[in-house]
Amino acid sequence: xxxxxxxxxxxxxxxxxxxDRMPLAEIIxxxxxxxxxxEASLAGLSRSVEEFGYVEPLIINKRSGRLVxxxxxxxxxxxxxxxxxxxxxxxxxxxxRRRSMSR
Numbered sequence: 001x002x003x004x005x006x007x008x009x010x011x012x013x014x015x016x017x018x019x020d021r022m023p024l025a026e027i028i029x030x031x032x033x034x035x036x037x038x039e040a041s042l043a044g045l046s047r048s049v050e051e052f053g054y055v056e057p058l059i060i061n062k063r064s065g066r067l068v069x070x071x072x073x074x075x076x077x078x079x080x081x082x083x084x085x086x087x088x089x090x091x092x093x094x095x096x097r098r099r100s101m102s103r
Contacts, residue, residue, distance in 0.1 A: 016062075016090070016091040017088060017089070017090055017091075018062075018088070018089040018090075019057070019086060019087070019088055019089075020086070020087055020089050021084055021085070021086055021087070022060070022084060022085065022087050023083060023084045024074070024077060024078055024082055024083060024084060024085060027058065027060065027067050027074060027087070028065055028066045028067060029066070029067045029071050029074060030061075030064075030066045030067055030068055030071070033067075033071045035071065035072065037072050037075075042072065042075060042076065045072055045073070045076050046076045046079065046080065049073070049076050049077070049080065050080070054073075054077065054082070054085060054086075056070070056073065057070070057085070057086050057087050057088045058070035058073060058074060058085065058087045058088070059087070059088045059089075059090060060087050060088070060089045060090070061090060061092070062089045062090060062091040063091060063092070068090075
């Protein structure tokens with residue numbers, strides 16, 4: 001597992017960032033995901049993943065264990081029969097946990 005250093009920029013503080021590999025079945029989507037995508041757009045995203053590969057990892061909140069970024073990519077990967085993927089696991093500091101991404 002690769003670990004990053006504490007980063008601070010523009011008030012956002014990230015205490016720790018790890019890259020890990022997870023089975024898709026263990027990734028829990030956040031119920032509050034505000035984005036929706038229609039079937040045509042989902043099909044376009046699927047074609048993009050097929051053509052260019054899985055190049056933008058999903059982001060998981062270590063504290064809650066929930067997906068905070070990549071809900072549509074998760075749908076595409078599941079439909080494509082992918083079993084496991086690299087993910088970025090983030091642990092936010094207390095001040096950042098109060099924001100909506102850390103629910």
